[in-house]
Amino acid sequence: MKKLINKPEDVVVEELQGIAAAHPDLVRVHFNPNYIVRADAPIQGKVGIVSGGGSGHEPMHGGFVGMGMLDAACPGAVFTSPTPDQMFEATKAVNGGAGVLHIVKNYTGDVLNFEMAAELAQAEGIEVVSVVIDDDVAVQDSLYTAGRRGVGTTVLAEKICGAAAEQGRSLQEVADLCRKVNGWGRSMGMALTSCTVPHVGKPTFDLPEDQMEIGIGIHGEPGRTRMPLKTADEITEMLALPIINDLPFKAGDTVIAMVNGMGGTPLIELYIVYRKLAEICKGHGITIARSLVGNYITSLEMAGCSITLLKADDDILKLWDAPVKTAGLRWGA
Amino acid sequence: MKKLINKPEDVVVEELQGIAAAHPDLVRVHFNPNYIVRADAPIQGKVGIVSGGGSGHEPMHGGFVGMGMLDAACPGAVFTSPTPDQMFEATKAVNGGAGVLHIVKNYTGDVLNFEMAAELAQAEGIEVVSVVIDDDVAVQDSLYTAGRRGVGTTVLAEKICGAAAEQGRSLQEVADLCRKVNGWGRSMGMALTSCTVPHVGKPTFDLPEDQMEIGIGIHGEPGRTRMPLKTADEITEMLALPIINDLPFKAGDTVIAMVNGMGGTPLIELYIVYRKLAEICKGHGITIARSLVGNYITSLEMAGCSITLLKADDDILKLWDAPVKTAGLRWGA
Amino acid sequence: MRSGVITRDDIISWLQCYREVVGEQKDYLTQLDAAIGDADHGANMDRGFAAVLAKMPTVAEKDIGAILKMTGMTLVATVGGAGGPLYGTFFMRAGATTDGKMELSPLEFLAALEAGLAGVQQRGKATIGEKTMVDALTPACQALRRALEAGQPFAVALQQAAQAAEEGMKATIPMLATKGRASYLGERSIGHQDPGATSSYLLFRCAADCFANKNKE
Amino acid sequence: MRSGVITRDDIISWLQCYREVVGEQKDYLTQLDAAIGDADHGANMDRGFAAVLAKMPTVAEKDIGAILKMTGMTLVATVGGAGGPLYGTFFMRAGATTDGKMELSPLEFLAALEAGLAGVQQRGKATIGEKTMVDALTPACQALRRALEAGQPFAVALQQAAQAAEEGMKATIPMLATKGRASYLGERSIGHQDPGATSSYLLFRCAADCFANKNKE
Numbered sequence A, B: 001m002k003k004l005i006n007k008p009e010d011v012v013v014e015e016l017q018g019i020a021a022a023h024p025d026l027v028r029v030h031f032n033p034n035y036i037v038r039a040d041a042p043i044q045g046k047v048g049i050v051s052g053g054g055s056g057h058e059p060m061h062g063g064f065v066g067m068g069m070l071d072a073a074c075p076g077a078v079f080t081s082p083t084p085d086q087m088f089e090a091t092k093a094v095n096g097g098a099g100v101l102h103i104v105k106n107y108t109g110d111v112l113n114f115e116m117a118a119e120l121a122q123a124e125g126i127e128v129v130s131v132v133i134d135d136d137v138a139v140q141d142s143l144y145t146a147g148r149r150g151v152g153t154t155v156l157a158e159k160i161c162g163a164a165a166e167q168g169r170s171l172q173e174v175a176d177l178c179r180k181v182n183g184w185g186r187s188m189g190m191a192l193t194s195c196t197v198p199h200v201g202k203p204t205f206d207l208p209e210d211q212m213e214i215g216i217g218i219h220g221e222p223g224r225t226r227m228p229l230k231t232a233d234e235i236t237e238m239l240a241l242p243i244i245n246d247l248p249f250k251a252g253d254t255v256i257a258m259v260n261g262m263g264g265t266p267l268i269e270l271y272i273v274y275r276k277l278a279e280i281c282k283g284h285g286i287t288i289a290r291s292l293v294g295n296y297i298t299s300l301e302m303a304g305c306s307i308t309l310l311k312a313d314d315d316i317l318k319l320w321d322a323p324v325k326t327a328g329l330r331w332g333a
Numbered sequence C, D: 001m002r003s004g005v006i007t008r009d010d011i012i013s014w015l016q017c018y019r020e021v022v023g024e025q026k027d028y029l030t031q032l033d034a035a036i037g038d039a040d041h042g043a044n045m046d047r048g049f050a051a052v053l054a055k056m057p058t059v060a061e062k063d064i065g066a067i068l069k070m071t072g073m074t075l076v077a078t079v080g081g082a083g084g085p086l087y088g089t090f091f092m093r094a095g096a097t098t099d100g101k102m103e104l105s106p107l108e109f110l111a112a113l114e115a116g117l118a119g120v121q122q123r124g125k126a127t128i129g130e131k132t133m134v135d136a137l138t139p140a141c142q143a144l145r146r147a148l149e150a151g152q153p154f155a156v157a158l159q160q161a162a163q164a165a166e167e168g169m170k171a172t173i174p175m176l177a178t179k180g181r182a183s184y185l186g187e188r189s190i191g192h193q194d195p196g197a198t199s200s201y202l203l204f205r206c207a208a209d210c211f212a213n214k215n216k217e
């Protein structure tokens, strides 16, 4: 295992210490339980937004804490969802009296731990609404299973809902908006390489030099299928078409498009993927109104990418353009 | 070779097409010769700033084109400096009558090609001043050699000089500022893995699982020394101390600090390095006034990091804080 | 001690035994999770039970219900993932049924386990056959009840429960996962043993080993 | 053709020969560059001379100076790196000394090469012994002058020049690089053959091979 770390068991705490040292203007970091809050939290009268999940997906979620996005993020151990006390304390820390939205990615662990945290917060009289993001088209949805994973749409939902909360919208309105974004967002990812969880010390799966994984999640899990390596254009089609056909996105739709790197893939490759995605959208009569190209929701040093398309109306576009001031996403401020 | 590409020979052009598709609000891309210019270039009366170099260092330089930073960037083939016609055409495209600054990283290829371009532009009556960045403390400086490489300080110089040009400072003033930044900036880098140049198809060097390279450049070159892998804290010291001792940075100094990823190293590790860097600076009585943690000047998918410290006075800090609107660096706009 | 009676010291040594086993099996559990999950189950359980043992002094002198509740709350607070809330709920519910008790009869012990399993199913919504810990816990509790009602000595009954848990664990191998992380793999989840079912089997294995002496008297 | 006279067709076949050799040796040159540089010299030279050959039609009927200047300008515009401006300057300067000429005497050809070398040194500031192309070009030009002044037939002289270039190339192996990318490696640059010196040797090798028939008549 080749990593810039000290002891595997110290990775998350030392990362948090680094974040605290690097961004005192943006955030405060609380230890035991671990959570990152806006430097100016709580903001009276504003709906608080809390998200969280396992570590290893940086910049998500800690890098999205700040004005116009999240009020707090709760980082668990690497790829392990955080514990209820973290979300409970973070919820109290950001509660400005207007209630708190929990944005939860659909993984059993995340759902159960956020559920317990919400129960604790509600017991203390804090109004909490949870919205579960499940946008991964690689997983067939079904009432009888754990359902779809929450992936790339989470980033867009945190930006858009953060802007709405900043505008002073109510908890119900922000929660409804979050559900709308989840309903209109679809994602799919692929891996060229596995990644190595620090305390494991070896790659989660072996992927031969000529093979790739299609339909991966964000925890180094193997994907739905393994197949021979293909060109960037072919891979982009294999991700984009299932996304487009799932919603489905139709001619005339306007979208926000994200080409996301899994952590170990350089920008030069992500732009090659974006080039083809733009071509495919054009071919389907879909207009890309806004785009993100870079590492936003990652799996440690995994090489690969994911594509997210979010159908966008004027309200969503205005909220997207609103100022955001975080370590991972910043404009207009 | 596992990359999200089509044909190796098409990598740069397709990347540029992707950039053009993703950022029409920020830049225009010109092909044959290849260069990226601000969407609103040329800006009358403003000093134009042109940089460039081999591709594979993204977001540098193309990702730094926009308000408050570069007016144009000239991307060569991967790790190969661009040709004079690119800089010549880019210089003409951004010349707003106040002259053009060439920010050149100190590599023989870059220096010679920019030199020829400057000769061509001057022959057409465009005032061009070139400033060469050579901040890599891994390389002993000497009159009799090619001297030091230009690395991380280039990013900071482009931001700071871009802000100065935006303020309306003269070519001489902006060039003097660039020389001051180069004089006050020092960097050093290391690699955990090599990287693979697309048209080569295999890693530039082999690095055993338990070894690392210290004192690397940004072209996948091996470094000054190879040694057994060490902890993040030890590695951070091996980079930070030569930097601090070289200028030297003294107690009471204020600096801008950058912990830069080489492309394949995830943020979680970079923050662990930043944590130790902050501790070391504190121990030396050096105040980190501003910081950058992320991938800014990379070597394709190489895993590793570099550290840059720039001594900063009030003028530099004010220029640092000024609005910048590029794909790779953005705030206040 | 009197035959077939479980004291608070027995409960503590059961938890100590499990903590050691989880420590030894950490990499094995993580390997299983790497195949169909995210390679953290071993580390999660190890972290959780290390914390439980560290907290034991806080329940010195306290009753069995307090010990089990402390165990559950500590797991919830330190494990995370799916395992944390599920095992946490398991022990918290077991604790609720043994409130104030300084010792348990085998049937009371069984009742506590059954309450724990009910809690796991309420939280996780998994039924048998979905390739989860439920597939080990359910047959184990059923076997224990059958044996005790048939008048088997407690230690023998626990051996049968552990055996049933092991069979339940092995039975997860051919299953298609429909709950938890493994469900995202669809068909590819088939052919792998579920890590949570494995850690649940080990819990019963420890009980059987710890309480082995319970009928020799 | 008359013995010892170099026509424009000879110059073109020399460049064609070099283009082919660079194509064949592309990976070899890149490997050398990977060891002490950035693994692109082969790709750079291949790209450049492919472009030169593609532009040949634009100088059909034109004089030798025009051919060599076109070659230099095309290299500058397509190669990049250090190699582009240096080889570009080499051919542009060579072209300047042969302006308007439809054929060259061996000494005129030598003068063109010497002018090219002077240009390379002016641009790159490298002297002999710094582990660059200069270490192959310099001895080659010197050997050619010595041989011609000694009255050797042109083809023989060229063979000696190519041999001197090869020795100069090999002599770069033990050198410590003080110019170019390899200089960043310090001591580690020792023990590797310089890629640019290698491509320069190949240029003289091609000349020797192309003009081999020049004395057989």
Ligand SMILES: Nc1ncnc2c1ncn2[C@@H]1O[C@H](COP(=O)(O)OP(=O)(O)O)[C@@H](O)[C@H]1O
Binding pocket: A079, A080, A081, A108, A109, A110, C033, C037, C038, C040, C041, C044, C045, C080, C081, C082, C083, C084, C086, C120, C123, C124, C125, C126, C131, C132, C133, C134, C179, C180, C181, C194, C195, C196, C197
């Ligand atoms: N809904 C559920 N009901 C019961 N057990 C579950 C459920 N989901 C997952 N599990 C159990 O949790 C185990 C995984 O635990 P762990 O790896 O610690 O959490 P995570 O999957 O979040 O990484 C699975 O092997 C499975 O036995």
Ligand SMILES: Nc1ncnc2c1ncn2[C@@H]1O[C@H](COP(=O)(O)OP(=O)(O)O)[C@@H](O)[C@H]1O
Binding pocket: B079, B080, B081, B108, B109, B110, D033, D037, D038, D040, D041, D044, D045, D080, D081, D082, D083, D084, D086, D120, D123, D124, D125, D126, D131, D132, D133, D134, D179, D180, D181, D194, D195, D196, D197
């Ligand atoms: N200052 C210089 N003078 C002469 N030749 C040089 C100089 N610097 C570099 N070279 C030659 O250029 C070669 C490298 O060319 P190339 O790989 O194409 O460019 P780059 O080093 O920019 O990648 C070196 O092997 C060396 O022979």
Ligand SMILES: [Mg+2]
Binding pocket: A054, A079, A080, A081, A109, C038, C040, C081, C082
């Ligand atoms: Mg997990």
Ligand SMILES: [Mg+2]
Binding pocket: B054, B079, B080, B081, B109, D038, D040, D081, D082
């Ligand atoms: Mg090069």
Ligand SMILES: [Mg+2]
Binding pocket: C033, C037, C038, C039, C040, C041, C081, C181
């Ligand atoms: Mg797991």
Ligand SMILES: [Mg+2]
Binding pocket: D033, D037, D038, D039, D040, D041, D081, D181
């Ligand atoms: Mg080179």
